[in-house]
Amino acid sequence: EVQLVQSGAEVKKPGESLKISCKGSGYSFTSYWIGWVRQMPGKGLEWMGIIYPGDSDTRYSPSFQGQVTISADKSISTAYLQWSSLKASDTAMYYCARPQLERLRADAFDIWGQGTMVTVSS
Amino acid sequence: EIVLTQSPGTLSLSPGERATLSCRASQSVSSSYLAWYQQKPGQAPRLLIYGASSRATGIPDRFSGSGSGTDFTLTISRLEPEDFAVYYCQQYGSSPETFGQGTKVEIK
Numbered sequence: 001e002v003q004l005v006q007s008g009a010e011v012k013k014p015g016e017s018l019k020i021s022c023k024g025s026g027y028s029f030t031s032y033w034i035g036w037v038r039q040m041p042g043k044g045l046e047w048m049g050i051i052y053p054g055d056s057d058t059r060y061s062p063s064f065q066g067q068v069t070i071s072a073d074k075s076i077s078t079a080y081l082q083w084s085s086l087k088a089s090d091t092a093m094y095y096c097a098r099p100q101l102e103r104l105r106a107d108a109f110d111i112w113g114q115g116t117m118v119t120v121s122s
Numbered sequence: 123e124i125v126l127t128q129s130p131g132t133l134s135l136s137p138g139e140r141a142t143l144s145c146r147a148s149q150s151v152s153s154s155y156l157a158w159y160q161q162k163p164g165q166a167p168r169l170l171i172y173g174a175s176s177r178a179t180g181i182p183d184r185f186s187g188s189g190s191g192t193d194f195t196l197t198i199s200r201l202e203p204e205d206f207a208v209y210y211c212q213q214y215g216s217s218p219e220t221f222g223q224g225t226k227v228e229i230k
Contacts, residue, residue, distance in 0.1 A: 045210050045221040061218035095166055106214050108157035108172035115166055
């Protein structure tokens with residue numbers, strides 16, 4: 001079964017760092033882009049960025065460029081989203097998602113992780 | 123960046139009725155790279171339609187997508203109880219990819 005399994009919920013304080021993960025299984029991890037999507041409480045979906053684990057080619061939305069870092073470790077089929085200094089406004093559900101077709105970045109996401117809730121509060 | 127505007131914000135309908143959801147883009151979406159997703163409370167989004175009009179695997183044929191350029195529509199021909207949810211459009215033809223703000227389909 002093709003699936004993306006994300007790490008568990010996190011509660012952090014402002015200024016702390018964080019790295020959340022998304023592990024792919026059931027497919028060739030290095031052949032598919034993986035994207036990250038933010039959903040703030042009660043709000044809509046926001047595309048953050050995307051990475052190709054095969055060569056670590058990464059693209060960011062201008063809204064998130066410099067605010068987060070997307071990476072991947074193909075040896076363990078895992079993608080990451082990290083913050084160096086969290087803010088209260090980073091409180092949100094974060095989803096990883098995979099496009100339908102291998103090697104194609106411009107594609108709809110048909111496989112989604114279950115989401116990781118990040119809460120940032122003093 | 124392409125801005126997607128969905129309307130209406132909320133659609134109040136009864137089971138068995140037809141739902142028509144609109145997604146308008148601020149500029150033309152290349153190659154009709156437009157998708158629709160359904161999201162229920164506490165769940166991840168689910169892909170319904172890609173390429174503006176192709177149904178994703180396992181999606182019932184009561185869901186259909188149409189449109190091109192800047193105007194796109196998702197139609198649910200006869201609402202089933204499980205269809206009451208929030209629907210998002212997404213364009214993936216231009217970077218950064220963007221989502222609409224969503225349309226909530228609620229039970230009247």
